[in-house]
Amino acid sequence: MALLKVENLSVGYKSKKGMVNAVNNISFSIEQGRSLGFVGESGCGKTTIGMTLMGLLPENASILKGDIIFNGNNLASFNDEKWRAFRGKEISMIFQAAMNALNPVIRVDEQIAEVIQIHNPAMSKSDVSNQVKKIFSLVEIPEDRLRDFPHQYSGGMKQRAIIAMALACAPKLIIADEPTTALDVIVQDQILKEIKKIQKALNTSVIFISHDIAVVADVCKDICVMYGGHIVEKGTREEVFKSPRHPYTKTLLGSYLTLDSYEDINVPEIREAPDLITMTGGCRFSANCNCKSQKCQCQTPEWVNLSSTHQALCFEELLNKDKND
Amino acid sequence: MKKIEKKPEHRNHYIERFTKSWAIFIKNPMGKTGLIILSAFMLMAIASFFVPLLGPVYHPMTGADPNITYSTGPSLQHWLGTDFIGRDLFVQLLEGAKVAFIVGLSCAFISVVLGTAIGMISGYAGGIVDTILMRIADIFMVLPSLVILLILASLWELSIWVIIFIIAIMRWPSVSRIIRSQTLSLKSRPFIEASRVAGASNFRIIFKHIMPNVLPLAFLYMTFRVTSAILVEAALSFLGFGDPGQVSWGMMLQWVWSSGHMFQAPYWLLPPGICISLLTLSFYMLGRAMDEVLDPRLRKEEEEE
């Protein structure tokens, strides 16, 4: 059985203009020990998915429908009390260090110890501090830096500390939301290796959220491509990146510069942002799609099975038409 | 030719910005309340110019009612009553509104002009000029203005304009600090760099590019300066060191206190205090509402809710 199974999940934000459907009718699942990546441009709803799985949606947002089955529990029906006991213990999150995710006035070891303490109230102080030391050695922060304040750390070390925080209670699932975005390439590489190593060592599942295709391709075996609140294509990384089928995936990959393709790179033109408020029922990408047909505007596209693991949300004939081009 | 074309566009831009800001401002309950209270006080201040025309009895300083030789309560003839030598309290209250506006606005104006100029120079020049100016600002910041005014009042007889000027001198540093940090952040923006590359003089950059951008902030600080100026002047008058030729709310309180009427004449004690507090409150509310107009972060949050 899958560790996490999300079915027909929709999340909306209340705004003055109406309900914004940031995440619309998405389904995915993840097995124990696997890694799943979400890619898409900013505003496509990938961060909202992460926040929903943590129960950290802002006050003006709510789950409109759908189920989130984690280890037999339906998270969509959790109340505050249940969430509190759950967060940080079963599912935890790796935040972006550049975003001030560490509290500047509390020592780093204390910030990690408090996760362990809150979820293991019976644990003695010395056990907690031993556990903290163990985790620090796992993420390779020298022990003499334990008592430092966050501002004394470099960017890479801060990110390691944040990873340590997420690992503190050995959660079954870790959600990493753009964990390497603000780091320079070398540090980024170290951190990604760290995450892969830890994932293997602890057999944790990881959901990796990023706009950076290279990062996701590096870490994740399975990929979901998101656009305008929908998952538009999912499959293994080879399937999605080597033989993309959905027009949006192609555009996304086309905008990505690689050494062997720099000559005929086709940078996508500036496009309309998808309208997340009015629900026309049509494909949200249709306004910008370069192989659309009449029915894209009014008919909801359906999942097309391309292989046992590879699926795209489009009209079958369009996918095939494009293939013939 | 090009310049002439550009100008009306600029003006339209400012008008548009103003009307937009006004729309946000007036929607804010705090701004609206503040504005209503303020208008009432303005009417009082304007009325004070006409009241003495009713006759010498209604002069706030010298117009004692010959029939009254002690403090009386409210009556038809004297709406708020009279003080211990028969002067009309309502007339004094109106006169006080005028003085409060003069003190508050001119003080705020001087200190904000001074503070903005120094803040812009300090932020733009940087280096040793910045250090020296900000050290001076620090000194003024820690000095208690009322105590300074008291020690000066012991040496000189202070007229209302001297008091205004001294309070303004005491009050510029906090304005400077804000304007300075705003200037610093503006200085590093590309458009300043671009105009420097294009050969604009420092003077031109400061007045043409930096000043229009810090002015809204300076204006906001003016409303906060108004309140503190009114309070300090009132306190000084209350202690008996105000301009002896000028009736003010602080002085009315000084009279009720020093003549020993404070427990006997609530009709005399209450109005000036309520007026001072309400007027400062209204300026403060105005400032807070403006703060929200100027701070897009705050506004956005309101819109989301």
Next chain:
Amino acid sequence: MKTKKIIFNKLIEITILFFIILTVLFFLFRAAPGDPVSRMVDPTLTPEDIQLLIAQMGLDEPAWKQYIIYIKNFFSGNLGHSFHYGEPVSNIILDRMPCTILLFTTSTLLAAFAGVFLGKIAAWKKGSAIDNVLSIGALLCHTLFIPWFALLVLWAFAYKLGWFPLGGIISPELWINDTSFFIKMLDVLHHMFLPLLTLFFIHLGSYLLLMRSSMLGVLKEEYIITARAKGLSDKVIRNKHAARNAALPVITSVGLSLAFSINGGALTEQIFTWPGIGRELIFAVSNNDYPLAQACFLLITAVVLIANLIVDLLYAYMDPRISY
């Protein structure tokens, strides 16, 4: 090590600052119209005494020498003779000092703690009835005219209800008779209550408003989401992760508003006839007792500077990011 260096630097800074103020004051007293000698020396003394004091303060010497003598006298504690009391000014201000410090520190600390606490709650429950009541109350406190508020307090609690004395710091009869220390303490507290209440409310408003807005800013920070993601309880997030950060600007503002607090303190002392430095200054200025006024002024300035130093150190201690 670090702290020592900070203290040292700050001490040098405030010493220089104090010197500047001392110098400005020297020139002000000589620039004012009238005879400077009659401002320094009580004209009602006998001619011999006047001559003695003039010689002591070097008032017959050239200005630069006078200045040196003035500085020397100041640091040897000789601040001149009070006209009114006929004793050395230093005796008088040393007598008034404890009263001011007692009232001032108690009210500031109480108001700061209450302001931080209530501001925290108001921000946490933003938009609720509690928040509205606290915010509006704080706004009113913040814009109150201090002497007027003090008079109202005096009128209500001392005159109408008679719960507290009208002024002063002690009831003389208790101190003439040999009463126990405890009763004397209670007596002082009884006298202190109303001025304390006045100052408390006046400071409370600004601290509360500041803490509220600071806390609202902090609650939007990323590390608050991190704290929630850890599964911490609301109470821990509010008190440990948010309030500590939010209180930092309040500490700075305590430092910056000291000057304002001194103004309020002087007015409150005056109305409640609390025998402190502020009231003495007002008295000296009203009675043209120049040496006394000058000494009170210098002392108040010194208190403000030292209090600023303490606030700076407290801030450095609270915020680990600070390293001067």
